[in-house]
Structure formats: C-alpha cells, structure tokens
Amino acid sequence: MTSLILMTIMAISLVATTGYTAYTMVDASNRISQAQRSAAEMHRLAALVEANLRTLDNDGVASPPAPEDPPPRPAGTQAAKAQASNGKTTAKVAAVQPAGTLPRWLLPGTRTPWGAVYGYCVFAPAADRAASQVQTAAWPPGTAAGGRSYVAAAPAAPAELARAGVVAAIVAPPIGSTALPDCAALTFKDGQIAAAEGSAVAVTRGASADLAALAASATVTRYVAPAALGDASGTTPADAMALPAALGHWQATRPATMVLRLAPGRHEIPAALVQALAADPPGGGGRALRLVLKGDGAGVVLATSPPDQALRLPTDARVENIAFEMPVEALPGTQLTFAGSNAIVTGRVAALRVAHARLDVAGGRLALSAPGGDGVLVDGGSALFRDAVVDATVGAGRSALVSTLGAAITFTAENRRPLLQVRGRGLPMAALRSGGGRAILDRTDVAMDNGMPFGVVVENGQLEMKASVVGGPSARPGSAAVLDLGGSHVIADPNTQIWSAPGGRCAQGALFAQPAVAAGDVGRLAAGGAAAALAQPNVAAAAVANRASWTCRS
Numbered sequence: 001m002t003s004l005i006l007m008t009i010m011a012i013s014l015v016a017t018t019g020y021t022a023y024t025m026v027d028a029s030n031r032i033s034q035a036q037r038s039a040a041e042m043h044r045l046a047a048l049v050e051a052n053l054r055t056l057d058n059d060g061v062a063s064p065p066a067p068e069d070p071p072p073r074p075a076g077t078q079a080a081k082a083q084a085s086n087g088k089t090t091a092k093v094a095a096v097q098p099a100g101t102l103p104r105w106l107l108p109g110t111r112t113p114w115g116a117v118y119g120y121c122v123f124a125p126a127a128d129r130a131a132s133q134v135q136t137a138a139w140p141p142g143t144a145a146g147g148r149s150y151v152a153a154a155p156a157a158p159a160e161l162a163r164a165g166v167v168a169a170i171v172a173p174p175i176g177s178t179a180l181p182d183c184a185a186l187t188f189k190d191g192q193i194a195a196a197e198g199s200a201v202a203v204t205r206g207a208s209a210d211l212a213a214l215a216a217s218a219t220v221t222r223y224v225a226p227a228a229l230g231d232a233s234g235t236t237p238a239d240a241m242a243l244p245a246a247l248g249h250w251q252a253t254r255p256a257t258m259v260l261r262l263a264p265g266r267h268e269i270p271a272a273l274v275q276a277l278a279a280d281p282p283g284g285g286g287r288a289l290r291l292v293l294k295g296d297g298a299g300v301v302l303a304t305s306p307p308d309q310a311l312r313l314p315t316d317a318r319v320e321n322i323a324f325e326m327p328v329e330a331l332p333g334t335q336l337t338f339a340g341s342n343a344i345v346t347g348r349v350a351a352l353r354v355a356h357a358r359l360d361v362a363g364g365r366l367a368l369s370a371p372g373g374d375g376v377l378v379d380g381g382s383a384l385f386r387d388a389v390v391d392a393t394v395g396a397g398r399s400a401l402v403s404t405l406g407a408a409i410t411f412t413a414e415n416r417r418p419l420l421q422v423r424g425r426g427l428p429m430a431a432l433r434s435g436g437g438r439a440i441l442d443r444t445d446v447a448m449d450n451g452m453p454f455g456v457v458v459e460n461g462q463l464e465m466k467a468s469v470v471g472g473p474s475a476r477p478g479s480a481a482v483l484d485l486g487g488s489h490v491i492a493d494p495n496t497q498i499w500s501a502p503g504g505r506c507a508q509g510a511l512f513a514q515p516a517v518a519a520g521d522v523g524r525l526a527a528g529g530a531a532a533a534l535a536q537p538n539v540a541a542a543a544v545a546n547r548a549s550w551t552c553r554s
Contacts, residue, residue, distance in 0.1 A: 034113040034175055035199075041110065042170045042201040045118060048107060049168055049203045051220075054139050054150055055231035061129070064168040064203060066136040066149035067100025067120045097121070097155055097184040099171050100134075105148055112172055119171040121183035121200075123157035130156040160188040161202070168203040171195055220255040222246050226265035243267040243302070247277065250291060259292040262322070264299035271309045278312035278331070295321030295340075302326070308347055327370075330357035332381075338388075343367040350377035351392070354407075359383040361390065363415075368392040368400070371425045380405040386412055389419045396426025399433045399457070406437040406461075413443035421447045430454040430483070431470075434461045441468040450475040451501065459485035465492040465550065471499030476554070484509025489547075496550040506552035 053062040099119030102110065111117055124130040131153035139150045157166055166188065171181045174197050181195035188194070193202040222234030224246045230239035234246060240263060241249070247269070250258045291313060293302075303325040304311070310327040313334065321340040327349050330336035335358040342364065344351040351370040352359075358381055366388060368375035375392030376383065383403070388411075392400035400422035403409050409432070411418040422431040430453070431446045432439060438461060446455050446469065455470040455477045456463065463482070470481045481498040482490070488511055498506040 037113045038172055038175075039199065039201075041112075042118065042172060042199065045102065045107065045110065045170045046168075046201040046203050049102070049120075049170070051235075052106060053167070053203075054233065056137050056139060056150055056152060061126045062167065063125045063137075063139075063150045063152065064122050065103050065106055066134060066151050067122055068103050069100060096182045099180045099183050103149065114176055116173050116178040117180075119173075119180035119183075121169040121171055121186065122151045122154050123161065123167055123183075124154045125151060125167055127156070127162070129153045155184070158184070158186060158188070161186060161193065164188050164202070165204045166193065166202045169193060169200050170203070171198060171200045173198045219257040219259065221259040221261065222249065223263070224260050224267065225263045226267055237261075237263065237296075243269060244273055247273060251276070254289060257290045257292065259294060261294050261296050262300045262302075264295070264297045266301045266303060268303050268305045269311070271304055271306055274304055274309045274311055277314065278310075279314075289315040290318070291315055292318045293320070293322055294318075297321075298341075299323075310349070310353075327351060327353065329353045329355065330359060330381075332356040334358070335360065337362060338364065338366050340364045341367075343369075345369045346373070348372040350374045350402075352376045354378045354381050354383060356380040356405075361385045361388040363387040365389040365391065368394075370398070371395045374398045374402045375400040375422070376402070378403040378407040378409065380407050382408040382410070384410050384412070385418050385420075387414050387416045387418060389421070391419075391421045391423070393423040393425060394428050396424070397429050399428060399430045401431065402433045402435075403437050403439065403461075404435045408437050409434060409439040411441050411444040418444045419447065420444065422449070422452070424449050424452060428452055430457045433457040433459075434463060435459045436461050438462045439464070441465045444468045446470045447472060448475055448477065451478045453477060453479040454483045455481040455498075457483045457485065458488045458490070460487035462489040463491070465490075465496045465548075467493065467495040469497045469499075473499065473553075476501040476504070478504050480505045480508035482507040482512075482548075484511035486510060492548040492550040494549050494551055496548075498550050498552050500552070500554045502554060504554070506550070506554075507548065511546050512548075 049064055052065055055061060056063050099121050101117055102120045122134060129152065132155060134151060135153040136149040137152040139148050156162065169183070169186060171183070173179050173181070179197070181198040181200065185196050186193060186200055188202070193200045223237045223240040224234065224243050225240035226242070228240065228242045228245065230236070232241050232245065233239045234241035234249070243262070246260050298321070300321060301323045302311070308326055310329050311324065312329045312331055313336070314331055316335045318337040318339065319342055321342065323343040323345070325345050327346045328344055328351070330353070332355055336354065337360040339362045346369070349370070350373040351368040352375070354377070356379065359378065361384070363386060368391070370392070372395055375394050376390070390400065394400060400420055401409065411420065420431050422428055428448070431448050432455070434457070436459070439458065441464070443466060448455060448471065471477055476499045478501045481500050484490070484507070486509070490511060500506045
C-alpha cells in the first residue's frame with residue numbers, strides 16, 4: 001500500500017513538473033515576443049519624434065514636440081517610494097520627473113503589447129534652456145491658433161545624457177506593468193540609454209541609430225533649395241535644405257527611399273562630397289536603397305564645384321526634370337531611371353555611363369551634350385528606352401549611344417515612337433554603335449545630321465528592327481545606314497525603312513555581301529537541305545545571319 005502511495009505521489013510530481021516547465025517555456029517565449037515588438041515600436045516612435053524636431057528661434061537649437069499630461073501613476077507607487085526615515089530619501093522622491101505621453105497630433109493612442117501607454121520624456125534643448133518645469137512655445141513661431149506645442153525649456157537631462165545630445169526619450173514600463181520609468185533616473189552608458197525598470201530609446205539632436213532603425217522601410221521626403229531656407233530642416237519648401245546637407249542627411253540616415261524635391265535654381269555639390277558618394281558601399285551595407293532627385297519645376301540645375309566632376313551614385317536612383325552640368329554614372333549593380341525632361345552637359349567624357357548596371361529612360365526627353373565623348377556609354381548591363389526621346393550632341397567620330405561588353409539595348413514603343421537623334425560638332429560616326437550584345441529597335445526612329453557616315457553600327461552582336469526608320473528624306477547617312485563590322489546577326493521586317501544618301505548604301509559589310517534569306521528558309525539553310533548551301537557554306541552562313549527584309553530608300 002505504501003508503495004502505491006509513493007508511486008502516485010511521484011506520478012503527480014512528474015505531471016506537475018512537466019506542466020510547469022511547459023508553462024514557463026510558453027510564458028518566456030511570449031515575454032520575448034512582447035519585448036521585441038515593443039522595442040521595434042519604440043524605435044519607430046523615437047524616429048518619428050526626431051523627424052519632427054524644430055528650431056524655434058532660428059538659432060540652430062533643435063526642440064522636440066511638447067509632451068502631454070502624464071498618465072495616472074499606479075496606486076501606491078509614490079507611497080512606496082516615500083517610505084523613508086531620512087531627508088535623503090525624501091529629496092530623491094522630490095527629484096522624480098514623471099514621463100508624459102506623445103502629443104496626439106504626432107501619433108495618438110499607441111500602447112505596448114501588454115496594454116500600457118508609452119511614456120515620453122523631454123529635456124532641456126540646450127544648457128541655457130534648463131527649467132524646473134516644461135515650458136512650451138508654438139510652432140510655427142507667431143502662430144496665434146492651430147500651432148503645435150514644442151519644448152522651449154525643460155528640466156536638464158542627466159549629465160551623461162546631455163553629453164550624448166539626448167533631448168527626449170521614449171520609455172516603456174516592464175512587461176506586464178503600467179508603471180513608467182522616471183525620466184530623471186535614465187542613464188546613458190556605452191552608447192545606450194537605459195532605465196532602472198523598463199526600457200528606453202533616445203532621441204538625439206542629430207541623425208541617430210534610432211532613425212536608422214526605421215529607415216529600412218521608410219520613405220523620407222526633403223525639400224531642397226539652392227540655399228538653405230527657414231530652419232533648414234527640409235520638411236517644407238519654406239524650410240528647405242541645401243543640396244550638400246540633404247545628401248549628407250541621406251548618407252547618415254539611409255532610408256529605404258529618400259525623395260529630394262529640388263526647387264528651381266542652380267544647386268552645387270562640392271567635389272569632396274561627390275567623391276564620398278562614389279566611395280560609399282553600394283546598397284548601403286546590404287540593404288536596397290533608392291534616391292529620387294525630383295525637380296519641382298523647370299530650371300533645376302545640378303553642378304559640381306569645381307565643375308565637371310562625375311556624379312556616381314552607389315545606389316538605385318530616379319531622376320525627374322533635372323539638368324546636370326556634369327557627367328552622370330550608374331555604378332555596377334544599380335539601376336538608374338530617368339523620367340520627365342532631363343539633360344546632361346559635359347565637356348570631356350561620355351555624358352551618361354552605365355557600368356554593368358541598368359538604365360531605364362521612361363518616356364520624356366533626355367538631352368545629352370558631350371563634345372569630347374559619346375552621349376550614352378553602356379559598358380555591360382542593359383539600357384531600356386520606353387517612349388523616350390534621346391537627343392545627343394557629340395563630337396567628331398563619336399556616337400549618340402554606344403554599347404560594349406555584351407550590353408543589351410532596347411528601344412520600344414508603348415504609347416509613342418521612341419526617337420534616337422544624333423547631332424554633330426564635327427562629324428559624328430553613328431547614332432547607335434552596338435558591340436557584342438543585342439540591340440532592339442521596336443517602332444523606333446533613328447535620326448541624324450545629313451551626311452553623317454552611318455546610322456547604326458553593329459559588331460559581334462545582334463540587331464533587330466521592327467517597323468523602325470533609320471534616316472529620312474532630308475537627313476540620310478552618307479556611307480551606309482547599317483554597317484556590319486563582322487560577326488553580327490541582323491533581323492528586320494519589311495516595315496522597317498532604311499535611308500541612304502546618293503552614292504551611299506543601305507547596308508555595308510560582309511554580312512550584306514549576300515542577299516538576305518526569308519525567315520521561312522532559315523531552317524532549310526541551317527540544316528543544309530539546299531545544295532547551294534552545301535556547295536557554298538560561307539554563303540549559307542551569311543544568309544542565315546542576314547534576315548534583313550527592310551525597305552531600302554535613297
């Protein structure tokens with residue numbers, strides 16, 4: 001009987017132990033999950049506060065939004081802390097600075113995963129603005145009604161927080177509790193802010209890791225003017241930043257997408273900053289980043305000081321309605337997109353270079369001027385021109401568009417016919433020169449100055465044309481509309497029109513020494529089914545490669 005009782009007790013103990021272990025594991029997992037979710041939300045709130053720092057007196061001192069009244073403190077909190085038998089403890093209780101809450105205009109009603117409100121601590125924006133209580137001022141300055149309250153003065157931050165530039169903090173109670181940490185008890189050590197009970201995230205005067213934590217999924221817009229305006233925060237056109245400051249802000253914060261809206265005028269970038277941008281790690285350390293340069297109206301000009309320094313961006317970029325007085329280059333692995341009306345002017349090299357990257361010209365107009373180089377140089381990668389007008393002015397022996405290293409070039413008509421126009425200072429060589437890759441002209445017009453030697457030059461690559469036009473009755477290539485330098489394939493339909501000048505040719509090169517073969521005969525020739533192909537294999541090979549059924553005009 002005794003053995004049975006002992007076995008029963010052991011079984012009950014085993015079940016209880018197993019159940020408690022399972023409960024403990026589930027509870028621990030739940031607490032970890034809550035802590036992670038709360039930390040992410042606190043970083044988001046801190047970044048939101050930092051993005052809304054404002055300069056109240058145009059003196060460079062950044063002030064945070066003013067907090068609202070603190071939430072009711074749990075019953076017994078002050079009583080427990082007031083249990084003291086000496087003056088020292090009483091003084092400590094009196095020094096407590098309770099946390100407020102975020103203003104409702106900024107983000108209302110945000111709570112922790114366990115239902116407690118997040119606290120919001122503010123400190124003196126500068127050493128000479130310390131006060132025993134929070135004092136507020138309206139922003140924008142002079143607003144009689146409808147303005148937002150900002151901190152004009154507040155209790156000084158603890159010494160280590162003040163040295164780190166902390167002007168505010170987001171605080172949260174311990175998991176399962178609603179008692180917020182005291183603002184005066186926050187500490188700062190080894191670059192981290194901490195609360196004795198609960199957690200905290202700092203808001204600093206400048207770009208911080210808290211803002212970077214939000215950056216992975218954020219789109220940030222900043223307004224840019226030729227010279228800084230207002231408080232130079234970039235949050236409104238009246239407070240626009242200068243372009244060097246905006247690019248520096250982009251480098252420091254690294255949002256997923258940074259939109260810089262540029263006001264009309266001339267914006268200069270120091271050469272040192274241009275070099276720093278080019279040296280930045282592509283992709284921002286493994287994250288996909290995107291920079292948008294958007295002109296807010298006509299007359300937006302970007303230049304370098306000293307002039308003609310190449311602008312090399314280490315990340316994906318989109319350009320809208322900008323005129324560059326410098327070469328532009330897309331670095332390997334990135335994508336560069338042009339939309340609207342854009343221009344690039346340079347004196348000594350290609351106006352636009354794509355190095356093992358992707359170029360997308362999405363409609364609009366891209367004007368290029370490069371007396372000492374080609375218009376667009378695509379070294380590997382690809383270039384897509386959709387409904388686009390590319391108007392290039394180049395020097396003697398140069399071309400509007402050059403592709404090398406097997407780059408793919410495509411002009412395609414989605415809503416209107418694309419145009420590739422080349423103009424000459426001297427005597428340019430061609431509108432398009434394709435080397436080693438594939439060039440597709442889909443319902444595209446290729447225009448040039450009258451008497452320019454060639455329209456399209458292809459070497460060791462493939463040229464495909466559909467319903468396209470090379471030249472025209474008033475401007476015809478002097479030597480040949482299409483020139484083969486060897487090793488090429490050409491495909492064209494009868495709707496493609498090729499113009500040549502009197503005494504010139506529609507096509508020139510070994511590829512065109514034999515007549516083209518129709519598409520239906522390609523298989524027969526390639527299989528050797530024709531006696532002529534067996535007797536003259538070189539002729540058969542040329543015929544298979546030359547499938548140009550275009551219409552030749554002169």
